[in-house]
Amino acid sequence: MEQPAGETAINHGATGEERAAPRFTLLIRSAKLIAPQGQFLCVIRDVSATGISLRGFHPLPDGEPLLLELQTGDRHAIERVWSRGNEAGFRFAAPVEVGNLIAETGEYPKRPLRLDIDLPLDLRCGGERIEADLVNLSQHGARIECAHFLALGQPLWIMSDRLPEIEARVRWRDGSRYGLTFDTTFNLRDFALLAARLQCPRLLSAPV
Secondary structure, three states: OOOOOOOEEEEOOOOOOOOOOOEEEEEEEEEEEEEOOEEEEEEEEEEOOOEEEEEOOOOOOOOOOEEEEOOOOOEEEEEEEEEEOOEEEEEEOOOOOHHHHHHOOOOOOOOOOOEEEEEEEEEEEOOEEEEEEEEEEOOOEEEEEOOOOOOOOOEEEEEOOOOOOEEEEEEEEEOOEEEEEEOOOOOHHHHHHHHHHHHOOHHHHOOO
């Protein structure tokens, strides 16, 4: 029987990645994998109290340490057990409360995943081109640092030879830090591939 997106299904079937604890399949549940190479998007395939299976939009990075960050901001240390193409299985360093993970309850409310990526940028606004630095990036917006004053609601274009041109507006300001909202957002796949290209391009050419 098909499960609607976002619901869970318990899976007792034995596979090559079988874990002793019951596994719950999570549909379209994105997460952030923090590796030595950077921060990358993935989708949770299934989870138990002792381990988790992830699917990437490219081969997932390896190395240690590895952390899995959920949309609630909760982080869990993990270690790789197996990998196959764009999928990999991991063991939690300490057992997790599966009910909380499925319900997405944590210390903070659920929010879009933000990737910490440091990148110099140019901003084009009002016929002027000014320098800025990217602090983090999400599907829907970005945080930047800019010595130039930007007004709330100000429209601008983000320019970089490593990014597509992005039309955005200033949403908030805190000193020299600004939050931007994109007029056109990234879909999950395009955002995941962009993150890999910015931080570890070899993942995009790795054999699947």
